[in-house]
Amino acid sequence: MRRKMLPLFVAGVLSVTSAMADIAPLRDVKSIDDGLFVIGLADQIRKNCPTISARVFKALGALQDLNNQAMAMGYTKAEIDAHVESDAEKDRLRARARDYMAAQDLKPDEAGYCALGQKEIERNSKVGALLRSSQ
Numbered sequence: 001m002r003r004k005m006l007p008l009f010v011a012g013v014l015s016v017t018s019a020m021a022d023i024a025p026l027r028d029v030k031s032i033d034d035g036l037f038v039i040g041l042a043d044q045i046r047k048n049c050p051t052i053s054a055r056v057f058k059a060l061g062a063l064q065d066l067n068n069q070a071m072a073m074g075y076t077k078a079e080i081d082a083h084v085e086s087d088a089e090k091d092r093l094r095a096r097a098r099d100y101m102a103a104q105d106l107k108p109d110e111a112g113y114c115a116l117g118q119k120e121i122e123r124n125s126k127v128g129a130l131l132r133s134s135q
Contacts, residue, residue, distance in 0.1 A: 023074050026083040027092070035066045036084070040093045041100065042130035045120070048113035051134050052121075059130045 026032050039062055046054045070080050083089055098108055104119075106112035118135070120128035 026070060026075060026080065027089060029070070029073070032066055032070055035062065035069075036089075037093055037096055038126045039063060039066075039130065040090075041097045042120075042127045044094070044097055045113050045117040045127070045131060048108075048110055049117050050110070051114060052117040052131050053134065055130050055132055062130065 039059060042054065042059065046052050067080060071077070101108055101112055101116060104116065106116050117128075117131055118133060121131050121133050122128070
């Protein structure tokens with residue numbers, strides 16, 4: 001009986017391995033990467049501008065939506081956590097934020113973050129929706 005089960009087991013392992021190989025790294029999933037960028041940029045703005053704070057429940061909801069989306073695509077919790085906690089990915093998204101600010105002629109200092117945050121709030125952009133101004 002065991003000999004008959006071995007080919008089925010091997011076929012099952014190969015199909016799971018092949019399915020896992022078909023899933024792109026999370027950084028290559030545009031909706032996930034863009035969502036993490038938005039949340040990360042909002043977080044950088046609120047940390048660097050004393051007159052802007054986070055809409056915490058909206059931000060947590062956005063993170064949960066991204067988590068649910070990734071899981072529905074077949075990523076495991078461990079894969080998602082590894083991606084979100086990766087220092088290399090954090091650095092890459094921070095560089096993307098610096099480029100975004102530079103494209104708008106803003107410096108990554110307090111004044112630049114405040115100006116960007118206020119602009120995003122006024123536009124009601126995805127970033128702005130996660131922030132509130134005390135001005």
